[in-house]
Amino acid sequence: MDNRKLSPSALEHLRQRAVESVILHGLTQIKACKVFGFSETSMCKYIKEYKQDKEASYSYKKRGVALGTGAKISSIQTDQLVRKMLTHTPDELGMNYTLWTSKAVHEYIESKYSVKYNRRSIRKILTKLGFTSQKPIKLAYERNPEKIELWLTETYPKIKTRATLSMLT
Numbered sequence: 001m002d003n004r005k006l007s008p009s010a011l012e013h014l015r016q017r018a019v020e021s022v023i024l025h026g027l028t029q030i031k032a033c034k035v036f037g038f039s040e041t042s043m044c045k046y047i048k049e050y051k052q053d054k055e056a057s058y059s060y061k062k063r064g065v066a067l068g069t070g071a072k073i074s075s076i077q078t079d080q081l082v083r084k085m086l087t088h089t090p091d092e093l094g095m096n097y098t099l100w101t102s103k104a105v106h107e108y109i110e111s112k113y114s115v116k117y118n119r120r121s122i123r124k125i126l127t128k129l130g131f132t133s134q135k136p137i138k139l140a141y142e143r144n145p146e147k148i149e150l151w152l153t154e155t156y157p158k159i160k161t162r163a164t165l166s167m168l169t
Contacts, residue, residue: 003037008060016058018043019050072115081109082129102126102133 003011018036021027022043027035033043049057073081090097090104097104102122109115109122117125123133 011060012058015046015060019046019058022047023050072117073109073113077113078125078129081105081112084108085131100131 003014006014014036015038018032018038021035022029022032029043029047030040032038033040036043038046046057071078084093085100085105090100090108093108095104095107097107102119105126106117106119106122109117126132
């Protein structure tokens with residue numbers, strides 16, 4: 001039986017039953033280990049903790065690495081980064097990029113927060129933040145050469161002259 005996938009509350013309940021079976025009902029620690037799925041080392045530790053702390057020894061803390069541990073930039077800085085990426089393009093921030101690539105994010109973090117990351121780490125951070133890499137389509141599937149030519153020769157020049165005139169006035 002593998003207890004690692006159980007929730008902390010289920011583990012507390014299981015641990016309590018295992019310790020009670022040894023202390024109150026006289027089950028051997030080895031049999032309790034087999035029945036409840038704990039290692040002999042863990043069972044010995046649980047009994048020892050129960051004898052010292054009684055009921056308080058049953059509580060489990062959240063396992064694993066604490067959130068944000070080992071991060072080079074704080075959660076506030078991460079939030080600022082996401083906000084900038086969603087509201088600005090890199091060229092608006094004085095960078096030589098038009099889109100947010102991992103390289104652009106890497107340079108932005110280094111210049112803004114003076115923190116050096118590996119490029120692979122930047123891609124992991126972006127994935128964790130919900131950004132996925134997108135590959136542009138090389139060629140449209142329903143491409144119409146006549147419409148493209150019409151747009152380039154007639155529509156675009158009109159747009160360009162209107163934009164130039166509006167900038168002058």
